[in-house]
Amino acid sequence: MSTYLLRRLIYMVVILLAASLFIFCLYALTPGDFITNNLKLSPERKAELREIYGFNKPLIDRYLNWMGRALHGDFGFSLAQQKPVLTLFNEYVWNSFLLAITSTFFTWVIAVIIGVISAYRQYSWFDSLVMVLIFAAMSIPSFFIGLFLIKLFAVDLRWLPPGGMTTTGSNAAGWAYVLEVLHHMTLPVVVMVLLGVGSLTRYFRSNMLDVIRQDYIRTARAKGMKERTVLFRHALRNAMLPAITLVGFELPGLFGGSLIIEKIFNWPGIGQLYMQSFTVRDYPLLMGFTMFIAVLTVIGTLLSDILYHVADPRVKL
Template identity: 60%
Template sequence: MKQYVLQRFLQMIVILFGTSFIIFFLFAMLPGDYIDSNINLTPERAHELKALYGLDQPVLKRYFTWLGNAIHGDFGYSLKHQEKVTSLLNKYVWNSFIIALLALILTWTIALLTGVLSAIKQYSWFDGIVTFFVFAAMSFPSFFISLLFIKWFGVDLQILPIGGMIDTGSEAGGLAHILEVVKHMILPVAVLTLLSIGSLTRYFRTGMLEVVRQDFIRTARAKGLKERTVIFKHALRNAILPAITLLAFELPGLFSGAIIIEQIFNWPGVGKIQLESVGFRDYPVLMAFTLFLSSLTIIGNFLADITYAAADPRIRLK
């Protein structure tokens, strides 16, 4: 087990370096940059800035310089925001992480319970209602559901704020500040959860339906085990295995998928910074955030491989 973990860890490091190479060269191949797109700069000043930030160097030399700085936590300087990339992202990435993580926990909890119950009660009224709402949630685009929730809960009922992270002009601190943030994050988290829950619920339902028909489940029931034990101890542990792979991609997907949600609800997350960076060709910010999402995916796959053993003892990690 230790040897396997060490081997996978070394593979993860190699993949991460390879990913950084691809990311840097893809952005280096894009035409122009922030300096080229700034029409207020004279050619002399633009040439001076390129020399100052090393943009006139060969691409390979620039990559190794960027990589060496990145290893030490320095991902360059944002010309658009006139701030270090690490400091800039640190201001906003945690705001996005809060809603992404909470939406991930809610999505998996609700999808797991409803998917298992739908499989157990196949073709029942509960299964029909779940199927209806699942396909309804998957049918509407994110901006439509967001605007609908804003109208219902923010405008008509006036029970939830329609945007921002805190109230305008608020100076609350301590517990009052936390409760204020929680109140503002209800709508964006609800929309993210609703958009992600549909496909995952169907995934769990299909997996459970395949498992409950297998011989070892009939054997467990023949032994007189309680139905709860048969479903949640024997069937679920086998049905959840394919879903572990999905977990490795859920968190990066929520970060990238929350960009539209953050714009609609004016949530001060990293999505706004990313869109601004695309418009102004602020490549250092884009490279750092893309590498961040890639790292989450690579680490998620690493953890997924290890989690297989905990979910199914039959899998031997050697």
């Protein structure tokens, strides 16, 4: 195990170095930047700022300077927000994490339950209804679902707030603040669950259909075990093995998958900050966020491989 982890850590370092070079070149070679597109600045002031921030230096010098500071925890200074990139991450990333981890939890729980029942009752009215709803949810754009739910529950019924994380001007604290945040995050969580549960349910249904036809499932039933025990203790455990590979994509997806949702519901998360920075081409913040997603991707891939070995000892690392 230790040899495998050491080898994987070396691979991760090489991959992240290559990703950092690609990310930096992608943004650095894109025409225009925050200073160039700022119409309020005079040509002399633009030239001065480009000199201050080193935008007029050769590409390789800029990359080495950026990478050297990144290794010391400094990912640059946001020109649009006038704050260090890591400071902005600390202010916004936890809001995105709260929204994403909650929706991911409900997505997996609902997908597992519906996938198991749908596979067990294959071709029944329940299975047919589930498949129709799954394809409907996957076909409708996220912004349409979000706007429709805002129209229905916030405008017409007035049950839920249309957006934001707290009520404007609210001074709630303690449990009152927690309840207020939960009230505001209900709609975005529902939309994210609807968008993610479809494909995941199909995945679990397909895996369960393969597993429940195996000989050991027939043997467990022949021994007189309860059907619930056979499904959730024997069949589901083995059907979960292929799904473990999805963990590597879920970790970066916690922050990368809610960009549009945060914009629609005006949620103060890292996704909305990324969209704002992309509009004004605030490249230091964009590079820091993209590098953050790259780090989460390689960490998630490593975790999925280790979890797969833990779940199935027959798999050799």
